[in-house]
Amino acid sequence: FLGAGGGNDIQWCFSQVKGAVDDDVAEADIISTVEFNHSGELLATGDKGGRVVIFQQEQENKTQSHSRGEYNVYSTFQSHEPEFDYLKSLEIEEKINKIRWLPQKNAAQFLLSTNDKTIKLWKISERDKRPEGYNLKEEDGRYRDPTTVTTLRVPVFRPMDLMVEASPRRIFANAHTYHINSISINSDYETYLSADDLRINLWHLEITDRSFNIVDIKPANMEELTEVITAAEFHPNSCSTFVYSSSKGTIRLCDMRASALCDRHSKLFEEPEDPSNRSFFSEIISSISDVKFSHSGRYMMTRDYLSVKIWDLNMENRPVETYQVHEYLRSKLCSLYENDCIFDKFECCWNGSDRQVEFFSLIVMTGSYNNFFRMFDRNTKRDVTLEASRENNKPRTVLKPRKVCASGKRKKDEISVDSLDFNKKILHTAWHPKENIIAVATTNNLYIFQDKMN
Amino acid sequence: QDTQEKDKSIPPERAEEAKLKAKYPNLGQKPGGSDFLMKRLQKGQKYFDSGDYNMAKAKMKNKQLPSAGPDKNLVTGDHIPTPQDLPQRKSSLVTSKLAG
Numbered sequence: 001f002l003g004a005g006g007g008n009d010i011q012w013c014f015s016q017v018k019g020a021v022d023d024d025v026a027e028a029d030i031i032s033t034v035e036f037n038h039s040g041e042l043l044a045t046g047d048k049g050g051r052v053v054i055f056q057q058e059q060e061n062k063t064q065s066h067s068r069g070e071y072n073v074y075s076t077f078q079s080h081e082p083e084f085d086y087l088k089s090l091e092i093e094e095k096i097n098k099i100r101w102l103p104q105k106n107a108a109q110f111l112l113s114t115n116d117k118t119i120k121l122w123k124i125s126e127r128d129k130r131p132e133g134y135n136l137k138e139e140d141g142r143y144r145d146p147t148t149v150t151t152l153r154v155p156v157f158r159p160m161d162l163m164v165e166a167s168p169r170r171i172f173a174n175a176h177t178y179h180i181n182s183i184s185i186n187s188d189y190e191t192y193l194s195a196d197d198l199r200i201n202l203w204h205l206e207i208t209d210r211s212f213n214i215v216d217i218k219p220a221n222m223e224e225l226t227e228v229i230t231a232a233e234f235h236p237n238s239c240s241t242f243v244y245s246s247s248k249g250t251i252r253l254c255d256m257r258a259s260a261l262c263d264r265h266s267k268l269f270e271e272p273e274d275p276s277n278r279s280f281f282s283e284i285i286s287s288i289s290d291v292k293f294s295h296s297g298r299y300m301m302t303r304d305y306l307s308v309k310i311w312d313l314n315m316e317n318r319p320v321e322t323y324q325v326h327e328y329l330r331s332k333l334c335s336l337y338e339n340d341c342i343f344d345k346f347e348c349c350w351n352g353s354d355r356q357v358e359f360f361s362l363i364v365m366t367g368s369y370n371n372f373f374r375m376f377d378r379n380t381k382r383d384v385t386l387e388a389s390r391e392n393n394k395p396r397t398v399l400k401p402r403k404v405c406a407s408g409k410r411k412k413d414e415i416s417v418d419s420l421d422f423n424k425k426i427l428h429t430a431w432h433p434k435e436n437i438i439a440v441a442t443t444n445n446l447y448i449f450q451d452k453m454n
Numbered sequence: 455q456d457t458q459e460k461d462k463s464i465p466p467e468r469a470e471e472a473k474l475k476a477k478y479p480n481l482g483q484k485p486g487g488s489d490f491l492m493k494r495l496q497k498g499q500k501y502f503d504s505g506d507y508n509m510a511k512a513k514m515k516n517k518q519l520p521s522a523g524p525d526k527n528l529v530t531g532d533h534i535p536t537p538q539d540l541p542q543r544k545s546s547l548v549t550s551k552l553a554g
Contacts, residue, residue: 020551029551045552053552076553084500091498116498178495197495225491247491279471280481284490331466334473343490446552 010363010436011398011452012386016070018055019445021390031441033428037101037109040352040432043071043439044111045446046096050080052113052166054124068437068450075124077166080115092117098183100192102205110169112192116179119194121170121205129157175201175211182232188239195232195244202256214262215244215254230288230345236297243293245302249286251311269311271318281333281342289345295353301364303348306330308364308376323376323383326368328406328417341369341422352433367426370415371442372402388426388440388447398452
């Protein structure tokens with residue numbers, strides 16, 4: 001799987017692109033989340049229109065050794081619909097904020113999908129045979145007159161064209177006053193957490209009429225509100241440990257064994273700020289938009305507006321590594337504030353690994369503007385900027401690295417900061433859990449890239 | 455990366471802050487802070503008041519009903535909020551173009 005090298009030793013090639021070509025993007029088509037399942041065979045996307053599309057990887061063709069299986073549509077369904085809370089005069093968007101897959105336990109696949117207020121457990125199952133030869137029913141469903149039945153037969157299963165069905169098995173509702181930003185399944189595979197701006201709840205996957213509140217940072221007086229929860233995740237191995245990040249750039253680690261309400265953190269991760277650098281923008285750009293544990297759980301990474309930071313869970317006072325995603329934007333903060341881009345929430349992800357060993361959490365991937373995305377190799381400290389664009393869509397052609405010219409004379413093939421398209425944001429990316437296959441979402445298209453196989 | 459040759463003395467963030475304050479002198483003194491947070495918490499808030507609705511309707515009974523203005527978010531007072539101003543449940547489900 002992963003070579004001895006890291007991000008720059010992987011040569012990424014275009015594999016597929018999904019979605020409409022036209023520039024006129026309907027709101028509903030804006031992709032809002034992307035997630036591989038635990039085996040990597042399935043890839044789910046959610047959009048602003050409340051729809052989920054699941055792609056399935058083709059079985060590898062032994063003769064086509066130069067590429068891994070392609071992803072084709074497997075199932076699509078309407079997960080959430082728009083609602084209006086008349087009591088509170090609140091419009092509830094159908095946008096899917098997050099999808100998280102459950103590990104597979106039987107033939108069916110299960111995923112959790114959530115909008116701002118309601119989490120749903122969906123079962124995706126295959127049907128490839130149907131019973132035929134009933135005694136009292138015709139094949140078209142009409143009932144036979146029992147008096148005409150002279151012999152009995154045993155119905156048998158006969159093959160049929162594959163049908164993939166999605167059905168909602170649980171609806172977890174009415175537990176969030178504020179907007180859900182995260183869901184995370186516990187390593188016990190029985191419980192999961194959901195986090196909104198001010199509270200985190202713990203659910204049991206089988207129980208929908210009850211959830212436990214485990215974090216509540218709502219102040220008694222809302223005038224005193226200074227900080228909100230931006231993301232939360234369970235530890236990959238320790239079922240009583242979870243972290244949540246804040247709009248002030250801090251991360252709190254909590255242990256559910258310590259008390260029923262985890263308002264007091266066990267650890268607080270915060271990088272001290274240089275007071276001479278403080279500006280109007282400092283707090284806004286320090287807001288953490290995503291937090292992800294490494295495979296072993298020894299480290300976690302956070303994404304704020306301009307950087308990705310890697311934290312060692314044993315060291316609270318500063319990150320162990322910081323990677324600049326697009327530092328050239330620091331001198332554009334005024335206009336990025338005016339066009340609201342400064343509030344964009346970028347996600348980040350680790351490379352895949354089928355080992356729960358730290359050695360394998362080597363590469364960080366995150367998105368940027370102009371349909372650029374970035375990768376950082378923790379070992380070599382090298383980084384690369386790539387672009388998701390239909391112009392680069394020749395299979396097996398290696399993607400050319402991009403470079404942004406921050407100031408001064410622009411070299412050929414470089415793009416200047418002022419030419420960047422801030423409407424082309426890559427907020428959501430995902431890395432196959434075991435192979436070097438990545439899914440990158442632009443506004444309304446999904447790109448799949450693979451490493452160049454020999 | 456030496457991106458600020460011309461103003462070595464002013465960090466880029468501060469220069470940007472000065473630009474912003476020049477454009478918006480009344481911008482709150484509290485950096486970041488609760489203005490953003492309150493706005494974030496109130497996302498999705500629409501205003502519909504049946505009292506407003508009926509009073510405006512009574513006032514307007516001789517005039518033509520105004521249609522919803524471009525800013526559908528503010529429907530209070532004289533403007534009659536109509537059910538059209540509220541988001542409709544989408545009855546026809548269009549398949550995502552990703553699946554096309």
